[in-house]
Amino acid sequence: MGRAETYNDLVEIMIRQVETNTTDMGPEQLEVPVGAYTDPAIWRKEMALIFHRLPLMLALSIELPKAGDYKAMEMCGKPVLITRGKDGVARAFLNVCSHRGAPVAETGSGNCSRFSCPYHGWTFASDGRLMGIAEVEKFGELDRGARGLTALPCEEKAGMIFVVLTPGVPINVEQFLGGMLDDLAYFKLETWHYQGAREIFGANWKIAYDGYLEGYHFAALHAKTLGPVFASGANHFENFGPHMRISFPEKRVPELRAFPREEWWAKEHDGYGFVRTLFPNISVALGVGVGQIAQLIPGPTADKNRTILNYITPHAPRDEAERESFDQAIQFVGDVTNDEDYALGSKIQKGLESGALESVVFGRNERGNQFFHRCVEYYTQGGVEPFPTL
Ligand code: FES
Numbered sequence: 001m002g003r004a005e006t007y008n009d010l011v012e013i014m015i016r017q018v019e020t021n022t023t024d025m026g027p028e029q030l031e032v033p034v035g036a037y038t039d040p041a042i043w044r045k046e047m048a049l050i051f052h053r054l055p056l057m058l059a060l061s062i063e064l065p066k067a068g069d070y071k072a073m074e075m076c077g078k079p080v081l082i083t084r085g086k087d088g089v090a091r092a093f094l095n096v097c098s099h100r101g102a103p104v105a106e107t108g109s110g111n112c113s114r115f116s117c118p119y120h121g122w123t124f125a126s127d128g129r130l131m132g133i134a135e136v137e138k139f140g141e142l143d144r145g146a147r148g149l150t151a152l153p154c155e156e157k158a159g160m161i162f163v164v165l166t167p168g169v170p171i172n173v174e175q176f177l178g179g180m181l182d183d184l185a186y187f188k189l190e191t192w193h194y195q196g197a198r199e200i201f202g203a204n205w206k207i208a209y210d211g212y213l214e215g216y217h218f219a220a221l222h223a224k225t226l227g228p229v230f231a232s233g234a235n236h237f238e239n240f241g242p243h244m245r246i247s248f249p250e251k252r253v254p255e256l257r258a259f260p261r262e263e264w265w266a267k268e269h270d271g272y273g274f275v276r277t278l279f280p281n282i283s284v285a286l287g288v289g290v291g292q293i294a295q296l297i298p299g300p301t302a303d304k305n306r307t308i309l310n311y312i313t314p315h316a317p318r319d320e321a322e323r324e325s326f327d328q329a330i331q332f333v334g335d336v337t338n339d340e341d342y343a344l345g346s347k348i349q350k351g352l353e354s355g356a357l358e359s360v361v362f363g364r365n366e367r368g369n370q371f372f373h374r375c376v377e378y379y380t381q382g383g384v385e386p387f388p389t390l
């Protein structure tokens with residue numbers, strides 16, 4: 001089935017859900033023990049078996065478009081450096097000098113032909129090779145080939161750069177993303193315009209992630225922002241491996257019946273939108289005039305996360321009016337995420353740590369959350385079959 005047919009079917013489902021006030025439902029509710037959000041031992045297991053093992057989307061291609069561009073960041077306790085070489089290839093390294101361990105690049109982005117370590121001035125090429133040893137005649141020569149930056153598994157696909165935080169772990173993004181890769185490749189993210197990022201702080205990473213996975217909370221929590229526009233609690237969930245495509249119909253989606261069915265698929269954001277998730281920590285929302293790609297970064301402790309909200313637009317603003325409308329949309333989505341979802345998330349964290357509850361419960365309508373928590377369990381148990389089904 002082609003993309004148009006697939007999406008026409010999805011719109012049909014959304015229209016029906018809104019018209020009949022229904023949603024996708026799983027067979028039963030799911031209880032998740034509170035420790036899943038509070039227990040440091042569980043959190044450490046998640047870091048080791050999920051965040052340090054799976055490919056993570058660490059940068060958009062459009063953040064490092066040119067040879068020599070780089071981005072340095074701290075990710076789940078690891079200092080990471082992503083570079084684009086003269087050959088155009090994106091590579092990732094641990095941002096750790098092979099002399100005595102200093103970071104060779106400051107956190108942030110930039111462009112340079114070589115990285116010069118701030119401690120003693122050794123230099124490294126963008127492909128990780130050790131180029132220069134300061135005062136080599138005093139230091140003594142050594143095997144430079146064995147003293148490059150430590151490479152991390154890295155692949156660039158569909159306008160996104162994926163990295164595994166542990167050296168030597170095999171990476172296969174095509175296999176990992178499955179059908180989600182084609183779904184996202186369609187948008188040609190590598191041709192979009194990078195507007196910038198906003199950093200926000202919140203609770204345990206799963207509390208934050210839970211908020212991206214259902215529209216059940218729109219009527220209450222987002223009563224004044226998203227609530228008036230989107231149908232509350234009307235979602236259709238699909239999965240590609242552990243990744244999800246979740247439909248979010250607007251209340252007006254039935255108006256699409258005025259158009260021929262074959263045209264529905266092209267009317268995304270004229271009545272409906274999707275959240276696409278990349279397990280374990282990315283939420284992609286390409287609607288509302290701008291795209292928001294949220295990168296959840298757990299830590300530094302179990303009760304905290306830092307989230308980078310990346311904003312992209314299909315093209316650079318063409319005039320002042322368009323720049324303003326982009327800026328407004330960015331401010332709006334970021335504020336909703338920070339002031340409503342994340343602010344409540346921090347209170348939820350305190351509530352869960354208070355000892356009031358032994359478990360939280362996900363309804364039959366919170367299917368995406370159920371699936372997400374089953375996926376977390378699957379990976380933290382070492383990937384013991386069967387893989388969860390939605
Ligand atoms: S630690 Fe980098 S040059 Fe010494």
Ligand SMILES: [Fe+2]
Pocket residue numbers: 211212217221222341
């Ligand atoms: Fe929300």
